[in-house]
Amino acid sequence: MDKVLKEKQQEDARTLTDLIEDMNWPNLRTAVHEQPEELKEVNELYGYGWTILHFLCAVPPVPDDIFQSVVELYPEATRLRGKKWGQTPLHVLCRNSQKSVRKVQIILKHMEPEDLLIGTNVGSTALHCACASHAWIPVLEELIQANPKIVLAKTYDQHTALVALFQAHLQTIPGHLQLVRILKGEKVEENHFTKFWEKVLLMATTAFKLSPNYSPDIEADFENYGLHGLQFLRAPLQLQQVAIKLHPEWVSVADSEGNYPLHNAVIRKPIRIKDVKLIRDLATAYPEAASKRNTKGEEPIFIALRERMAWDAGIEALVKAQPEILSSIDSETGLYPFLLAASLDGKVALETTYQLLCANPHLAKI
Numbered sequence: 001m002d003k004v005l006k007e008k009q010q011e012d013a014r015t016l017t018d019l020i021e022d023m024n025w026p027n028l029r030t031a032v033h034e035q036p037e038e039l040k041e042v043n044e045l046y047g048y049g050w051t052i053l054h055f056l057c058a059v060p061p062v063p064d065d066i067f068q069s070v071v072e073l074y075p076e077a078t079r080l081r082g083k084k085w086g087q088t089p090l091h092v093l094c095r096n097s098q099k100s101v102r103k104v105q106i107i108l109k110h111m112e113p114e115d116l117l118i119g120t121n122v123g124s125t126a127l128h129c130a131c132a133s134h135a136w137i138p139v140l141e142e143l144i145q146a147n148p149k150i151v152l153a154k155t156y157d158q159h160t161a162l163v164a165l166f167q168a169h170l171q172t173i174p175g176h177l178q179l180v181r182i183l184k185g186e187k188v189e190e191n192h193f194t195k196f197w198e199k200v201l202l203m204a205t206t207a208f209k210l211s212p213n214y215s216p217d218i219e220a221d222f223e224n225y226g227l228h229g230l231q232f233l234r235a236p237l238q239l240q241q242v243a244i245k246l247h248p249e250w251v252s253v254a255d256s257e258g259n260y261p262l263h264n265a266v267i268r269k270p271i272r273i274k275d276v277k278l279i280r281d282l283a284t285a286y287p288e289a290a291s292k293r294n295t296k297g298e299e300p301i302f303i304a305l306r307e308r309m310a311w312d313a314g315i316e317a318l319v320k321a322q323p324e325i326l327s328s329i330d331s332e333t334g335l336y337p338f339l340l341a342a343s344l345d346g347k348v349a350l351e352t353t354y355q356l357l358c359a360n361p362h363l364a365k366i
Contacts, residue, residue: 016052017043020059029066032073039074042083049083050092057093060100068106075110079118086121087129094130094139101138113147123155124164131165137199144206151203151233152210162203162233169196170238182242197246200239204229215256224253231264237278244285251286258294262286266300266307266314279314283321290322297331305340310348311355319359326360338363 016038019028032039032052039052048054053070054077056062071078081088090107093100108116119125124132127143127150143150154160169175178193205222208214208229218225227243227250244251254260259267262282268275283290293299301318309315319326330340338356341349357363 017045017055020052020055020062023059023061025063025066029063029069032066032069036073039070039077042080044083047084051077051080051089053077053089054080054082054087054092057089057103058096060097064102064106067103071106071110078107078110079115081118081120086119088115088118088126090116090126091120091124091129094126094135094143095133098130098133098135098139101136101142104139104142108142108146111146113149116143116147116150117153119153119155122157123153125150125153125161127151127153127161128155128159128164131161131199132168134168137195137202140199140202144202148206148210151206160203160233162200162207162230162235162239165196165199165203166236166239179238179242182245183238185245200230200243201226204233204235204243207233211255213255213257213259218256221253224250225255226250227261228253228255228264231261231268234268237275240278241281244281248285251282251289254292254294258292258296260286260289260292262289262318263292263294263298263300263303266304266309266318276313276317280317283317287321290318291325291328293331299325299328301325301328301337302330302332302340305337305344305352308344308346308348309352311352315352316355319356323359326356326363336363 016028016031016035019031042049042051043055051074053074056067056070078089082092085091087095090104090111093103093107097103116127117125120129127140129135130139130143151161170179172192174190174192175196178188178190182188204226206229208225211228211232213228213232214225224247226247227240230240230243251261260282262279265275265279265282290300301315304315304318326337329336333340333343335343338353338360341353341356
């Protein structure tokens with residue numbers, strides 16, 4: 001009897017954290033109700049500075065009913081950041097339990113939409129964690145539905161969750177090879193890539209709906225605006241190139257402002273090497289966009305000139321796509337492209353003027 005009593009006393013003295021580490025679910029189920037004050041304590045175990053809810057989120061096998069009890073007994077824990085990495089329980093859950101849709105739903109019931117924008121010590125949201133950990137798409141859908149603006153949230157390095165998703169896919173050997181094959185023009189039908197691309201489309205279309213160039217009028221053809229969404233998110237070049245390969249029809253779709261993806265690529269500042277490649281790809285995929293005017297009456301070449309884009313930074317690609325734009329008239333100034341370039345100061349403008357005239361010397365006689 002003494003031995004049994006002693007074992008019971010030892011069991012009663014165990015903390016909730018001990019029970020979680022042992023995955024002693026029957027005793028934990030009872031203990032959370034008998035020791036509710038412990039749910040509010042910040043445990044310094046391993047220096048994490050976590051609550052009991054944090055620890056539960058790090059253990060995938062925890063039964064849903066225990067998880068729900070802990071959340072309901074101390075819902076304030078859903079918004080508390082741990083001391084070591086600044087993670088809320090939702091961050092921990094999305095990083096460690098990639099299939100935990102039910103648990104995500106339980107936590108979200110006790111969080112306000114703005115709570116989902118809480119970042120870690122490096123600015124990562126729960127969506128960043130889910131994407132980096134290859135979480136199931138239903139998990140991503142729950143997070144985005146709770147607050148769509150989470151797709152626009154950036155880390156302190158200015159990375160959206162889409163970048164985390166892309167990097168996680170690229171770091172797997174199959175993922176890297178899939179992207180290489182697609183860019184070579186090969187067909188990829190692996191389930192691994194299909195799931196990845198489904199997540200990309202979810203974030204791209206959500207982002208486009210949040211952009212100033214979205215209009216309810218285009219809802220019927222909304223699925224064709226994936227590339228616009230990727231551009232609004234400033235997606236990695238390789239991801240946009242894959243989108244062009246898989247969905248060439250997206251390149252020929254204009255947004256509510258009349259801007260085609262080519263316009264958007266030209267408008268983007270600052271112009272970097274990868275943007276030049278994108279301009280070339282877009283101009284090749286849909287050359288007609290080089291001569292399209294948006295609702296402001298602007299063709300890409302005039303936007304590029306006003307942004308002082310260099311000849312080899314994109315203007316050359318526009319001219320090669322549609323040579324007739326050399327004789328287009330700017331709706332704002334009434335000038336030809338070479339005259340608009342000549343009206344600007346600087347070495348870049350001088351070089352661009354020369355190249356434009358070389359492309360069509362006859363314009364010098366006008």
